[in-house]
Amino acid sequence: ACAGRRRQRSQPAAGWRAPGSVALSATAEKEKKPAKQTLQEDVDWSQVSTEWEVDCFSRPVMMDGKKMWELMVTDANAVYRRVAQMKPTRVNSVVVQKLLTIFIEESKVKPRVIRFYRKVMKNMLTVALNTVKDETPMMKNLKILPSRNCHMLRTWLTWREREVYPKMQGFTPVPARRSQSVQASMVQMAYEPLPERLRISRYAISAIPLGALAQMKPGQLPGSLCRIPPGFSDNTPVYGVVILTTRAQVMCSLLGTLELAAMRVNLDTNELIMDLGIDTTYLVNKVAMEDRESCVQFERAKRELGGLHFVAVHDPVTGGEPNLPIKADDMGPGPGCISGLWLCRDYAPVDK
Template identity: 30%
Template sequence: MPTIWELDFYSRPVLDEKGKKLWEVLICESPLDVKQPVDGLFRYSTFLNNTEVNSVKLRESVEAAIARAPAPPDKIRFFRRQMSNMITKACEEVGIPAYASRRTLALSRWLDERLASVYPEMPNYQAGGNPSVLLPNPTPQPLPDALIGEKWAFVTLEATAFDDLSEWAIDFGESFPLALAGLAPDTPVPGLLLFSSRALPLAAWMSGLELAYVKYLSESKPPQLLLETGGSDSWILATLTTAALQQEAAQFEMAKAKAGGIHFIAVQTDPQAEEFKGFWLLAELVLG
């Protein structure tokens, strides 16, 4: 199993002695299995002042984290697109590829913890939001013709069904401990099954996309079911032209909201198949 890190480098709601915002490098390990202990994930943090916001200082921070970690990462994920050039350059200089990704659940939860209990206890804390710079998202693009699924279906599993996920027959995929989401064992977790005679190539292609989440876009004309990937990419899984399909998609969104944004997407050859060519646990996060 590879080692993946999640990284954030941004200003915090705390001022230094000169009245300028402190910046912070946060690095944590991505959990990749439902049974991986959350408490054992590697974490590293360091504060920098605003004159140290550059790729050199960030590279030094990544190097310091590597020196303390049990093992260096195979790749690093980051969600702040406005910091893309600096993060990519710093990581490349260390010899580690960096990818824009919204698959940063462990980092998001850690940031929430620090916003609630760490920064407010620091001198010169500034209450209120610390908004990220918002960048426009590109227009959703159609899937490559050869990868379009022939059928699809919404399904639901209870959270306890994922306890033995590591034992399922899956060719491509990634998961995370549901403890990160704080779900009760009987929480219904919604999902989307894609069926295709080219299921293996479809799953292989999806595995290289940094899958983020599935979303129903009701306001498009006509409404669409989207697969969000990378830092901002969006793919059209299906166009929903009937009221029945739109209602199913709306119910999927409601179930996803009740599950704290947790859901899944899976790829199979047909509805009778017992194995998965691809299976990913997903989380729609509010990243800022």
């Protein structure tokens, strides 16, 4: 019943072939020469999103004895993508701002929102993007969101790490991460409890068939829907957390402004945790022993799906039992309709 269209199923955009606009040289900027650049010739501008994602960091390729840096930009649909290679001595907010300005000017679709996820680059990217906003007339209303929710950019970067960098001259494989020592693994983070306005006293672990989620339309419910990783059947259960609260509408409004990134369970400490934005994490509640088994299943299923999970909000008083979608047309006004739905990716294991 769910084998129809895939509105949210993520496909490796155009095979993740290298975009036409690659390697805008930051060295040329230094020498006051026009940087060699070419625009993608096959861009379908009608499909370019106004939500963009940015990353700036070193790559496993040596350039003049030091790691090459890249500035990567993609829209949320991976239709308009740009890459600028940068020498490490030229990595600063001024150069990044100039490159971003070029990418924006050469796009027929201007960004309304720009996200970035890398914590260590937060200051530089914030300065660069604010300068773009202040100095570019068409960008006065640009919304800058430090957020873990850079799903398309992360997918693109993973593809480049596998298919592009190993073929470049100067490629140096990244050494495998060492396993944590016993002493280090015993150190546990102490998270602040949720602010009172976000207080969650009741929740439940449940599952929704992936096929139903894949066919849901953006805007069908308050919340947001990330791209679904390819390669899983429609019958695959996607586990998630159903927040039960009489303040469902208020909760949806708050989560909508706070960049809900993920919910996860620390099975070592039996804590339910909520990730917001780029670096905010709150303790939701201690997991009761009778709920531990369902939380273990939640975490296991999430790992098998590359971190994919959902967060739903429901008012048990006015809505009765929550009516989670089993088919694409299950969500709409009616008895038990949930108030909001977020389809999320938990990147905590790879961001450590």
